[in-house]
Amino acid sequence: xxxxxxxxxxxxxxxxxxxxxxxxxxxxxxxxxxxxxxxxxxxxxxxxxxxxxxxxxxxxxxxxxxxxxxxxxxxxxxxxxxxxxxxxxxxxxxxxxxxxxxxxxxxxxxxxxxxxxxxxxxxxxxxxxxxxxxxxxxxxxxxxxxxxxxxxxxxxxxxxxxxx
Amino acid sequence: xxxxxxxxxxxxxxxxxxxxxxxxxxxxxxxxxxxxxxxxxxxxxxxxxxxxxxxxxxxxxxxxxxxxxxxxxxxxxxxxxxxxxxxxxxxxxxxxxxxxxxxxxxxxxxxxxxxxxxxxxxxxxxxxxxxxxxxxxxxxxxxxxxxxxxxxxxxxxxxxxxxxxxxxxxxxxxxxxxxxxxxxxxxxxxxxxxxxxxxxxxxxxxxxxxxxxxxxxxxxxxxxxxxxxxxxxxxxxxxxxxxxxxxxxxxxxxxxxxxxxxxxxxxxxxxx
Numbered sequence: 071x072x073x074x075x076x077x078x079x080x081x082x083x084x085x086x087x088x089x090x091x092x093x094x095x096x097x098x099x100x101x102x103x104x105x106x107x108x109x110x111x112x113x114x115x116x117x118x119x120x121x122x123x124x125x126x127x128x129x130x131x132x133x134x135x136x137x138x139x140x141x142x143x144x145x146x147x148x149x150x151x152x153x154x155x156x157x158x159x160x161x162x163x164x165x166x167x168x169x170x171x172x173x174x175x176x177x178x179x180x181x182x183x184x185x186x187x188x189x190x191x192x193x194x195x196x197x198x199x200x201x202x203x204x205x206x207x208x209x210x211x212x213x214x215x216x217x218x219x220x221x222x223x224x225x226x227x228x229x230x231x232x233x234x
Numbered sequence: 235x236x237x238x239x240x241x242x243x244x245x246x247x248x249x250x251x252x253x254x255x256x257x258x259x260x261x262x263x264x265x266x267x268x269x270x271x272x273x274x275x276x277x278x279x280x281x282x283x284x285x286x287x288x289x290x291x292x293x294x295x296x297x298x299x300x301x302x303x304x305x306x307x308x309x310x311x312x313x314x315x316x317x318x319x320x321x322x323x324x325x326x327x328x329x330x331x332x333x334x335x336x337x338x339x340x341x342x343x344x345x346x347x348x349x350x351x352x353x354x355x356x357x358x359x360x361x362x363x364x365x366x367x368x369x370x371x372x373x374x375x376x377x378x379x380x381x382x383x384x385x386x387x388x389x390x391x392x393x394x395x396x397x398x399x400x401x402x403x404x405x406x407x408x409x410x411x412x413x414x415x416x417x418x419x420x421x422x423x424x425x426x427x428x429x430x431x432x433x434x435x436x437x438x439x440x441x442x443x444x445x446x447x448x449x450x451x452x453x454x455x456x457x458x459x460x461x462x463x464x465x466x467x468x469x470x471x472x473x474x475x476x477x478x479x480x481x482x483x484x485x486x487x488x489x490x491x492x493x494x495x496x497x498x499x500x501x502x503x504x505x506x
């Protein structure tokens with residue numbers, strides 16, 4: 071065991087160094103490495119979660135954007151339909167109104183025509199009456215004056231012709 | 235003969251000598267406190283302060299100090315993964331291996347601080363690199379190999395691990411398989427013998443770990459002292475940097491070899 075003496079090996083010193091090393095392990099592990107690795111792990115988890123959340127938020131955003139776009143398209147389509155219908159309705163209403171007016175005008179014209187005709191008839195009959203009277207009066211006058219035969223005849227003919 | 239050998243290696247520089255063994259500074263009843271032990275205590279003290287600083291300054295959003303420490307820890311994990319190929323296994327042995335690295339590194343570097351060897355007490359240098367003492371390196375080596383074996387027992391089971399050294403399984407197998415494969419009569423006794431050699435290899439591991447570290451650090455200190463004795467200015471500087479690097483490399487080698495022993499101990503019987 072000369073070699074042990076040569077290197078000054080002493081079990082007490084070795085034990086002391088082992089104790090030193092044990093203290094180092096304990097201190098490093100409990101004060102530094104354990105909390106440090108724990109914190110690093112937690113941070114990694116948090117970063118991962120953050121990235122994941124961001125990714126989810128982005129996906130959700132595009133989804134919502136798509137939804138909004140779809141809604142807008144749909145609304146546009148609906149609006150077009152409604153507008154078209156309104157236009158058609160308006161057209162219909164317009165044409166219906168025009169038709170009605172036309173009919174009314176026609177009815178009025180008809181009425182006016184009828185009135186005119188009845189007035190004409192009345193006038194004619196009135197005129198006829200008056201003419202008759204005038205003829206009678208004229209005849210009376212003529213007759214009262216007395217006429218030659220020819221003249222008589224001539225007048226009668228003429229009058230008759232006129233009457234017709 | 236031992237004293238003669240020790241005297242041959244003694245270097246006389248600047249009034250104090252470099253001996254192979256650490257010199258006792260003072261006695262504590264019948265316990266000799268050597269200068270290497272004092273340096274180790276200083277190292278432990280420094281490590282405690284650093285650990286407390288980490289603990290107190292720990293924040294979720296790291297500052298510069300914490301980022302640096304985290305970088306070192308992450309780097310250590312990456313290097314360990316290269317050896318173990320398994321992050322879970324790395325995490326299991328990380329505290330041990332990393333502590334070995336830090337303890338050796340601080341001890342190596344403390345011995346290098348310029349002028350630390352010239353602080354004397356009763357004519358003896360008060361501080362000598364903690365790892366420039368066989369007691370420290372041997373204690374660490376024995377601890378590392380023992381811990382690797384304990385780890386192996388935990389992972390592989392006591393019976394399996396026992397059979398790695400005293401291969402009773404191989405002997406028991408012979409009568410069972412002898413009809414199917416007669417070669418087993420030859421192979422399994424060899425396996426048994428290989429198991430016995432493993433015991434020697436464990437002792438060799440302790441020796442190689444401790445002597446390598448001790449030799450490098452002690453030689454470094456002798457080298458620095460010799461160079462300083464030749465030229466006090468500028469010339470020692472490159473050697474100083476060299477020793478700083480060696481301090482890191484030796485700590486790294488010790489830690490990684492320990493890790494390799496851990497890994498081997500846990501692998502051996504999984505693959506069979």
